[in-house]
Amino acid sequence: MADLLWDDVSCFFDPDLMGTLPDLRVPDASVEDWQVVLDRVVAKRWRWQYSEGETVLPLPRAETVLSRPADAERPCLRVWPTSDVLAIFRFLDDEVIDFDVDLRELQGQEQLDVFCGFLRDIGRHLGKPVLMDPQGGGARPVLGFDVEAEQVVLLAEPLVT
Template sequence: MPDLLWNDVRNLFDPDLMGELPDLTVPGSSAEDWQAVFDLVRSSGWEWEFRVGGVTAPLPPAADVLSRPPDADTADLRVQPVPGVTVIFWLRSADEIDFDVDLRELQGQRGVDTLCAFLRTVGRRLGKPVGMSFGGDYANPVLGYDPAADRVRVLVDPGRFDLVTPEG
């Protein structure tokens, strides 16, 4: 049984309604958590690319990336958990793991299942919640991985986003 059903969450995956790039975060993180993400990416079999200032580079230890000066070039880690879906981790701060995904790549039940599997994998590895929010409203995620339930759940009042409910 999937964590979420497309008919229940389709509006949360609508790029016109929600914007194309929701914000995904693991708040209360550390350099050790970032390193766990790096290790997960290396061991997962996913395609990935680490870039600094838009130039591909070897993936260093997380502590090295996070200790760069504030005016250093932007560093990101681009991960493809499945072909056609790219997750971009932004290495800005040790205390929050911040990443984006393009909703246009996550349409239909397959897209929902792909996102849920990815959030579950990251959340399980870290033992922490992973939230998805819109418009920089990190304090109020609309859905996310709940480690206590070990599943991805909708975290908002469905009426807030005019969710489509299954017919029947």
């Protein structure tokens, strides 16, 4: 059974309401949690590309990425759980795992199921919530992986469009 049904949550995937790139985060994270995510990407055999600025590099250890000087080229990890769904991890902070998805890629039940599966996989392996906020919304999650429920759940009332 699907975590969420498209007809119930489609408003949260409307780029005009949520912004094209909503903010996804795992709060109260650590360098070790970041490493769990990197190890998961490899274990799941998701397609990925790590870069610093415009230079594509092998995937480093989390502690290496997160200890880079503030003025260094910005690191970025692109992960494709499927060929048509992309998550972009930013490495902005070792205490929050942050990433974006493009809502234009997440239209319909099939892509929603992929997205929920991705959040569920990360959340289960970390044992932590994975939350989605509107783009630039700052800590107002609308949905996320709930550790106790072991699924992605609504955290806000659906918007009326």
